[in-house]
Amino acid sequence: MNLHDSPLCELFGIELAIVQAPMANNAPPALAAAVSEAGALGSVAGATLSRDELRAAIREVRAATDRPFAVNVFAPPYLEDETLEVVLDERPRVCSFSFGVLDPAPLCEAGILTLGTATTDEEARALEQAGVDALVAQGAEAGGHRGSFLDGFPLVPLADLVAACVDAVSIPVVAAGGIVDGARIAEMLGLGAAGVSLGTAFLFTPEAERPPEHLEALRSFGTVVTDAYTGRPMRAARTPVLEELMAGPPPLPFPEQRRVSAQKGPLFMGGTNAAGSRELPAAELVARLAAEAEKAGGDRR
Numbered sequence: 001m002n003l004h005d006s007p008l009c010e011l012f013g014i015e016l017a018i019v020q021a022p023m024a025n026n027a028p029p030a031l032a033a034a035v036s037e038a039g040a041l042g043s044v045a046g047a048t049l050s051r052d053e054l055r056a057a058i059r060e061v062r063a064a065t066d067r068p069f070a071v072n073v074f075a076p077p078y079l080e081d082e083t084l085e086v087v088l089d090e091r092p093r094v095c096s097f098s099f100g101v102l103d104p105a106p107l108c109e110a111g112i113l114t115l116g117t118a119t120t121d122e123e124a125r126a127l128e129q130a131g132v133d134a135l136v137a138q139g140a141e142a143g144g145h146r147g148s149f150l151d152g153f154p155l156v157p158l159a160d161l162v163a164a165c166v167d168a169v170s171i172p173v174v175a176a177g178g179i180v181d182g183a184r185i186a187e188m189l190g191l192g193a194a195g196v197s198l199g200t201a202f203l204f205t206p207e208a209e210r211p212p213e214h215l216e217a218l219r220s221f222g223t224v225v226t227d228a229y230t231g232r233p234m235r236a237a238r239t240p241v242l243e244e245l246m247a248g249p250p251p252l253p254f255p256e257q258r259r260v261s262a263q264k265g266p267l268f269m270g271g272t273n274a275a276g277s278r279e280l281p282a283a284e285l286v287a288r289l290a291a292e293a294e295k296a297g298g299d300r301r
């Protein structure tokens with residue numbers, strides 16, 4: 001398997017089997033456009049946008065590139081009908097989702113491919129059985145919310161999860177969690193992944209427009225998985241604000257807890273590998289990742 005010649009390239013119509021992970025409230029449409037224009041798959045982080053904001057974000061990407069991109073939503077019961085309506089209407093090449101199983105049938109009818117999220121091989125099987133086209137295997141290292149939907153919030157290390165998912169399903173498996181360089185990409189492809197999805201690595205690109213405090217918090221405090229900030233387990237920088245919330249009373253259900261937490265201070269989500277992330281323009285990062293993966297893959301290509 002290699003980045004240029006993976007089933008994911010043909011499926012999604014992309015040159016490189018690299019996905020810019022969707023990051024709600026953290027990844028503007030310009031980032032998705034830059035990544036897609038560079039030959040990978042950019043993602044519009046649609047999960048927390050209103051109907052009008054989502055439509056505007058999709059159109060902003062379309063105005064900047066005619067290449068394929070994904071629109072990300074949360075699965076039911078967190079999905080608003082009007083969000084799905086915008087996706088069906090705008091018809092991006094791919095609709096990715098997390099937190100459950102989104103029925104792919106209406107999307108498929110509209111010519112939209114689906115990319116689910118699994119945190120165990122059981123969840124991978126459930127997604128394949130539901131008919132999704134491909135899945136992201138979200139390892140323990142991943143930044144942001146855990147996409148788990150079957151049995152608790154297991155933290156399976158990425159390499160183990162990819163191997164288990166590749167064994168369990170025949171649809172393409174995309175590896176996500178802590179990946180920031182080509183050597184790790186080559187390792188994932190060697191385990192049978194059809195591609196990779198990177199979130200934190202793209203937070204460090206100027207197109208993400210993250211405030212310096214976010215990047216600094218990830219670098220200096222390290223990260224932890226906790227439900228203390230939003231009511232649902234997610235990996236974020238272990239800041240004093242988060243420490244205080246973790247020591248406090250049990251959180252309210254997701255997402256109400258977020259309103260309480262926001263009064264204490266900001267949340268800086270991210271994965272385990274901020275230290276290895278590079279502050280490069282998105283297109284340059286994509287090109288470097290591809291070159292490094294090719295070099296590290298040796299004769300695999």
Ligand SMILES: Cc1cc2nc3c(=O)[nH]c(=O)nc-3n(C[C@H](O)[C@H](O)[C@H](O)COP(=O)(O)O)c2cc1C
Nearest residue numbers: 021023024098142143144177178199200269270271
């Ligand atoms: C700041 C941030 C926000 C995220 N928001 C979303 C989201 O809205 N939808 C989603 O499916 N995944 C979201 N994720 C998880 C990513 O899709 C992906 O699993 C993760 O970024 C991979 O790990 P990495 O950050 O170490 O590369 C988010 C991750 C981060 C870091």
